[in-house]
Amino acid sequence: MPVTIIESRCPQNHPCPSVKVCPTGALSQDGNKAPTVDAEKCTDCGACMDVCPMCAFKMSE
Ligand code: SF4
Numbered sequence: 001m002p003v004t005i006i007e008s009r010c011p012q013n014h015p016c017p018s019v020k021v022c023p024t025g026a027l028s029q030d031g032n033k034a035p036t037v038d039a040e041k042c043t044d045c046g047a048c049m050d051v052c053p054m055c056a057f058k059m060s061e
């Protein structure tokens with residue numbers, strides 16, 4: 001299961017640093033919108049969670 005993104009927590013007003021730290025390229029961002037995750041590529045490593053100040057990423061159970 002990939003991480004999920006809680007869009008309401010993301011102010012959607014800046015380039016997402018999590019996109020750059022994702023080791024598998026699973027995250028993408030359209031402009032400054034909340035990022036989206038490619039479920040096929042996500043390995044649940046948690047790197048994106050560590051850099052998001054708003055806790056917008058939720059690890060799957
Ligand atoms: S780091 Fe968090 S708050 Fe910032 S754009 Fe990414 S998901 Fe949104």
Ligand code: SF4
Nearest residue numbers: 022042043045046048
């Ligand atoms: S959990 Fe890891 S692989 Fe999945 S989106 Fe976050 S950084 Fe990328």
